Amino acid sequence: MSWAYIQQAMPDYIKAFWLRLKLSTIGIAGAVLVGIVAAFIIYYKIPGHRIILSYIEIARNTPLLIQLFFIYYGLPITGIKIPAQQTAIIGLVFLGGAYMSDAFLGGLRAVPKIQIESGRAIGLSTFQLSRFVVFPQGFIFSLPALAANVIFLIKETSIFTVIAIPEITNTTLDLIGQNYRTNEYLLMMVSSYAVILIPLSVFLSWIERRIRYANFGN
Amino acid sequence: MQILAISTIFEGNNLLRLLSGLFVTIEISVISIFIGTVLGLILGSLWTTGNHLIQPFFKLYLEIFRVVPTIPLLFLFYYIFPRNLNINLSSMQVSILVFSLWFAAEFSDIVRGAIQSISKNQRENAYTIGLSMFQTYRYVLVPQSIPNILPAFINLSTRIIKTTSILLLISVTDVITVGQQIIEANAQDTLVPLLIYALIALFYFLINFLLSQLSQRLERKFRKYE
Incomplete structure (x- = not known):
């Protein structure tokens, strides 16, 4: 172990850390949006919900790595060239949207029927019913499933390394290749992941416990 | 040009090579799932015995494998073991080791949840009629928790099969590595990458889709008896 190498590599890791945070945040926000829309389309059986269902099956049953390769190396033939970072976000939204819509759909279906019938009885429109x-x-x-998905998606971002995005894993591999200092850089890598994931995991399980505690008198 | 690209897949033994790559993927998954299941079942059961001495260790193990993504885990085992402990493992063995431990961590949590959801009376009754702790688990608690475990087990298996796609990073010749070799060999044909990646995606999709259908069917079947 040599602290000099760790100190020297610090700026690289901080840059990688922010990049990863940026990509995850945009990707997860997009995935949540896609998830909500897709869940409502399936919930109300709006025409075209079969297409959404097959999208979910495709996204859930193929690895993110293949999805990224397909977009990054496969699509340029058809004339669509997408830079690496955008590819990463698209991939994360594509994969995450499917998982999120499953989480939301589970939540929507758990709402008691009597609530919906009462809403209809007092004359709410479909939009108002959904909204309120x-x-x-x-x-x-859906929050517990949502929380699990957020952690899952943040973990998945480590796959971005395969399309040469300088996030934490990629930075680590580069530095190992340059300086042959495996222990130091691997320690840095694991701690960078821990810095994001441990607080998040604690926070999300706290939320989950709060919700179970409230439980709305059900 | 299109016809040319499609024929590359069937040219020589390309398709055969892709399938043998897929077989490596399946082999690693099946071995890891087997080891992980046995280990996870033991760990999950031990957790529910309420032994306060071992619980902190389990929790640490569980949290490490759940919090650290699989790629860093693979690299940790791939680089640190040979260098610091003088153990030489092939990349195949490293991947089986990592995936087994990962599967065991996740699976033990599933087992724990399922056993804890069984009514306490069952355990007490078993002790009352004189079963030992091992017998209680073997004949009473584990069999009853199987309906709860099975769908989650299959879901976890599809996750592990999808995650094996990252094995190309530690140079295991799995289906994606073979695909990349074929793409490089046919670099002049620009349509090949699209086709090969679509084909590999189809392979993964077929395996995982069948498994997830199976898990949904099982879930419905068990729910009927509740």
């Missing part, structure tokens, strides 16, 4: 009755309650029900 189904979504707020369904969202709470």
Whole structure:
């Protein structure tokens, strides 16, 4: 172990850390949006929900790595050239959207039927019903699955290294290749992951416990 | 040009090579799932015995394998073992080791949840009629928790099969590495990457889709009996 190498590599890791945070945040926000829309389309069986269902099956049953390769190396033939960072975000939204819509759908379906019927009885439109009755309650029900998905997606971002995005894993491999200092850089890598994931995991399980505690008198 | 690209897949033994790459993927997954299942079952059961001495260690092990993504884990085992402990493992063995430990960590949590959801009376009754702790788990608790475990087990298996795609990073010749070799050999044909990656995606999709359908069917079947 030599601290000099760790100190020297610090700026690289901080840069990688922010890049990863940026890509994950945009990707997860996009995935949540896609997930909510897809979940509502399936929930109300809006025409075209079969297409959404098959999208979910495709996204869930193929590895993110292949999805990224397909977009990054495969699509340029058809004239669509997408830079690496955008590819990463698209891949994360594509994969995450499917998982998120599953989480939301589970939540929406857990809303008791009586709530929906009561909403209809007092004359709410479908939009109002979704906005004020189904979504707020369904969202709470879906939070545990949502939290698990967020952690899963942040972990998946380590795959971005295969399309040469200088995130934490890629930076580590580069530095190992340059300086042959495996122990130092691997320690840095693991601690950079821990810095994000441990607080997040604690925070999310805290939220989960709070929700189970409240539970809305059900 | 299109016809040319499609024929590359069937040219020579390209398809055969892709399938043998797929076989490596499946081999690693199956061995890891087997080892992970046995280990996970033991760890998950031990957790529920309420022994306070071993619980902190389990928790640490579980958290490490759940928090650190698989790629860093692979590199940790790939670089650190040979250098610091003088153990030489082939990349195949490293991947089986990492995936088994990862599967065991996740699976033990599933087992723990399933056993804890069984009514306490079952355990007490078993002790009352004189079963030992091992017998209680073997004949009472584990068999009853199987309906809860099985769908989650299959989901976890599809996850591990998908995650094996990262094995190309530690140079295991899996289906993706073979695909890249074929793409490099046919670099003049620009349509080949699209086709090869689509084909590999199809392979993964078929395996995982069948498994997830199976898990959904099992879930529905068990729910009927509740």
